[in-house]
Amino acid sequence: MKTDQLISRLAADTPPRHSSPALSFGLAAMAACLFAAAAMLLTIGPRPDIATAAQTWRFDFKFVVTLTLAGSVFLLLRRALYPEGLTGAPLWTVFAAPAVLLAAVAVELALLPASTWGVTVVGTNWWHCLTLVPAFGIVPLAIGLWGMRQGATTRPMLTGFLLGLFAGGVAATFYALNCTDDSPLFVATWYPIGIVGLGLVGAFAGRAVLRW
Amino acid sequence: MASDEDRAMADMMRAALRGDEAAYTEFLRRAAALTRRAVTRRLKSALPSGIEDVVQETLLAVHLKRHTWRSDEPILPWLVTIARYKAIDACRRRGVRVEVPIEEFSDVLAGPSETHAMEETQQMERAVGTLSEGQQKVVKSIAFEGRSIRETAAVLDMKETAVRVAFHRGLSTIAQRFGRQA
Known part of the structure; x- marks a missing residue:
């Protein structure tokens, strides 16, 4: 087939109107949050003493970390929707959440006597944390991949990884409403495992389904 | 910031998105020429045959993904990124390793046009x-x-x-x- 022939045929193809990729992806992100919220509320639910917990800095700080992660990655994902979107994008912003968390770890180490560090790191809910963050995040990841397919990323693996981090950030936000281990030492030890795990699943899924 | 070429092609695409077939045909023709030039210049040694395949794949991708161009943005960076993505994809499938910095791909846009026999592809x-x-x-x-x-x-x-x-x-x-x- 000659290229000229292809051109004239493409011009004749007038498909149904596409909605904007930003809108589709925004809706997908919203659906992902709703799903994670529902999964948490219908299973473990928030911790009973949430009202008093909300007045402690350690509890509140968990959300600073998880929401910083979800928010910064979401902004990158909005750019990833467009072929040229990630060119020159501030990818370093994914380190904002880890940086904030490490700062809190330093403060916590200064506040707590060294003898209690070990117990605080292990906490009581580490197994919950390891399993529930991925469990709450896997469907949001799938929804995110669907939303991203409405765009045209030219970095399928990287975009998939970011989608996994986003799903992980959202899942961790809702999981944190239940978890009673609030110390930054616990958060820094266990949360990243589930979140980065989702990121890796996202990277490989992205390589498979985000190519076009 | 956008060049005259960019403005002209962006106008064509805007008209095309409103349903102007003639403008769209012209847009695709120019996109084909740009892609052919860029691919020939950069990948001639890696992809001695199959350059026209990459051109056609790029056109099809441009067509199917044209809703991902934001009509208030320059259009050439969008087009060049798609062409580069498709060129790298084609090289990988043929087992050729290539590194194509984006700058190298886009600076071809400013270069003189090259005549290139348009082959029939299968x-x-x-x-x-x-x-x-x-x-x-x-x-x-x-x-x-x-x-x-x-x-x-x-x-x-x-x-x-x-x-x-x-x-x-x-x-x-x-x-x-x-x-x-x-």
């Missing part, structure tokens, strides 16, 4: 062969036999909207199957 035909029977009939009728949507609808005894949908889906499938068939 890739589209092969990809059409992998479609379902219904889509195959529609795509063949429109793309190879040159019938319009309306004529195709009459010949195949289908509704025009059904023909449009089948043609569009067929093109999407072809884009995904390029180079993936044995």
Whole structure:
């Protein structure tokens, strides 16, 4: 087939109107949050003493970390929707959440006597944390991949990884409403495992389904 | 910041998105020339044959993803990124390792035009062969036999909207199957 022939045929193809990729992806992100919220509320639910917990800095700080992660990655994902979107994008912003968390770890180490560090790191809910963050995040990841397919990323693996981090950030936000281990030492030890795990699943899924 | 070329092509694409077929044809023609130039210049040694395949894959991708161009942004960076993505994809499928910095790909846009004989390619035909029977009939009728949507609808005894949908889906499938068939 000659290229000229292809051109004239493409011009004749007038498909149904596409909605904007930003809108589709925004809706997908919203659906992902709703799903994670529902999964948490219908299973473990928030911790009973949430009202008093909300007045402690350690509890509140968990959300600073998880929401910083979800928010910064979401902004990158909005750019990833467009072929040229990630060119020159501030990818370093994914380190904002880890940086904030490490700062809190330093403060916590200064506040707590060294003898209690070990117990605080292990906490009581580490197994919950390891399993529930991925469990709450896997469907949001799938929804995110669907939303991203409405765009045209030219970095399928990287975009998939970011989608996994986003799903992980959202899942961790809702999981944190239940978890009673609030110390930054616990958060820094266990949360990243589930979140980065989702990121890796996202990277490989992205390589498979985000190519076009 | 946007060059005259960029402004001209952006205007064409805006008209095309409003349904102006002539403007769209001209846009695709220029996009084909730019891609052919960039690919020939940068990948001649890696991809001695198959340059026209990359051009056609790029056009099909541009067509199917044209809703991802934001009409208030320059259009050449968008186009160049798609061409580069498709060129790298084609090289990988042929087992050629390439590093193509984006700058190298886009600076070709400013270069003089190169004459390049437009070869006939077989890739589209092969990809059409992998479609379902219904889509195959529609795509063949429109793309190879040159019938319009309306004529195709009459010949195949289908509704025009059904023909449009089948043609569009067929093109999407072809884009995904390029180079993936044995």
